[in-house]
Amino acid sequence: MEQYIIKGGNPLSGEVSIGGAKNAALGILAAAIMTDETVTIENVPNVRDTRVLLQAIEGIGAKVKYVYNNSVQINGGGICDMNVDYDYIKKIRASYYLLGALLGKYRQSQVALPGGCNIGSRPIDQHIKGFKALGADVQISHGKITTKAEKLSGGHVYFDVVSVGATINLMLAACLADGDTILENAAKEPHIVDVANFLNAMGANIKGAGTDVIRIKGVQRLHGTTYSIIPDQIEAGTFMFAAAATNGDVVVKDVIPKHLESLSAKLIEVGCEVVEGDDWVRVIGKGSLKSTNVKTLPYPGFPTDMQPQMAVVLALANGSSMITESIFENRFKYVDELNRMGCKIKVEGNTAYIEGVDHITGVEMSAPDLRAGAALVIAALAAEGVSQIDDIEYIQRGYEDFEGKLAMLGAVIERVDSEREAQKAKLKIS
Numbered sequence: 001m002e003q004y005i006i007k008g009g010n011p012l013s014g015e016v017s018i019g020g021a022k023n024a025a026l027g028i029l030a031a032a033i034m035t036d037e038t039v040t041i042e043n044v045p046n047v048r049d050t051r052v053l054l055q056a057i058e059g060i061g062a063k064v065k066y067v068y069n070n071s072v073q074i075n076g077g078g079i080c081d082m083n084v085d086y087d088y089i090k091k092i093r094a095s096y097y098l099l100g101a102l103l104g105k106y107r108q109s110q111v112a113l114p115g116g117c118n119i120g121s122r123p124i125d126q127h128i129k130g131f132k133a134l135g136a137d138v139q140i141s142h143g144k145i146t147t148k149a150e151k152l153s154g155g156h157v158y159f160d161v162v163s164v165g166a167t168i169n170l171m172l173a174a175c176l177a178d179g180d181t182i183l184e185n186a187a188k189e190p191h192i193v194d195v196a197n198f199l200n201a202m203g204a205n206i207k208g209a210g211t212d213v214i215r216i217k218g219v220q221r222l223h224g225t226t227y228s229i230i231p232d233q234i235e236a237g238t239f240m241f242a243a244a245a246t247n248g249d250v251v252v253k254d255v256i257p258k259h260l261e262s263l264s265a266k267l268i269e270v271g272c273e274v275v276e277g278d279d280w281v282r283v284i285g286k287g288s289l290k291s292t293n294v295k296t297l298p299y300p301g302f303p304t305d306m307q308p309q310m311a312v313v314l315a316l317a318n319g320s321s322m323i324t325e326s327i328f329e330n331r332f333k334y335v336d337e338l339n340r341m342g343c344k345i346k347v348e349g350n351t352a353y354i355e356g357v358d359h360i361t362g363v364e365m366s367a368p369d370l371r372a373g374a375a376l377v378i379a380a381l382a383a384e385g386v387s388q389i390d391d392i393e394y395i396q397r398g399y400e401d402f403e404g405k406l407a408m409l410g411a412v413i414e415r416v417d418s419e420r421e422a423q424k425a426k427l428k429i430s
């Protein structure tokens, strides 16, 4: 079990380069198997979630080759198995994108039912409703979802909730269906647009991605291409908020500032200076932070994946703040850990009431999930003294070389994998 040992108190400063978007990569890697030709995908973040999905893709018979650390070649010509193993889906829910990808390409797919996830109940009824609207028969039995379509035809889907996963899964299946599909109340996240652009680069005909109505004209086949994934909005946001929480000065490079607008707006509200360039944003702490209120919403609203990091910033601000979580009901599991550091946060239902404090202290804690784990790292960087964070494999699901990038900004952080190393690191840095 690996851990982070962090000594807080240093304002972060310098430049950090952001990698490819994990959530776009998961859709794109699944989509890549939909042609028999070779596809080269660049700017793939080398994180645990993408590695697991690539293993799942290999597991059904596709060829996968890392060309460089962040560049992968996939050939889906040799796929011989429509059944994605439970082992993969247990590790990452996004392997359910293979449901839509295989259904589109082979008119059938079978994927283990994703289990409960630790940020709340995550049903997939909208995915199933969409596949049925395309004429697929969808059965759930023995813990598996099986789709089969004698004839996969275009259809009209009105999503009851805005779902990133369902929108991507339906784009995948519909782009090789016969005829036209309309997806209404679709998600608008930048990674939806990226998956659509990638499918179009393979020969699909998808229009409207990025709006809430997506129109797809089915095509007969897709072909090989080379494609580079967009920068990760959440990785960028995490470094921006780390700069704010430590009263630092950080240039976050290789980003699309437009995708970060809801984050920049909140940072300005709490009193930071945010300067935008063509492909960078600079966040400058200005001493004390001001309180504000935040509600998570689908894009272009404030992302739920930045909610825990925002809580850390507000926990250190002057005055009372409120965070309302409207996407997932169980996303405040980090609050107990923050309170042990000296924060004053009370959760009632889907709202966290935060009373700002002027300092917090390092403690030993565990990462409850990916983004909450990142938030605890930010808190540890802002705290007095040394913290230990356990269960950092959650953080490694979505951040490539997190500790390396933070260290380049002046953070005192060590990754260790035994109690002995942890003790040594604590002695070294304290």
Ligand code: UD1
Pocket (backbone or CB within 6 Å): 023, 024, 026, 094, 121, 122, 123, 124, 125, 126, 127, 128, 161, 162, 163, 164, 165, 166, 187, 303, 304, 305, 326, 327, 328
């Ligand atoms: C994706 C992201 C995740 C992010 C989330 C919201 C990936 C791999 N993960 O997750 O990081 O936090 O979007 O931006 O891209 N819902 C239903 N029925 C469904 C599907 C969803 O009721 O069939 C509900 C969910 O319970 C949730 C809301 O819709 O309340 C949004 O979920 P969704 O956008 O689907 O999240 P994911 O795609 O799982």
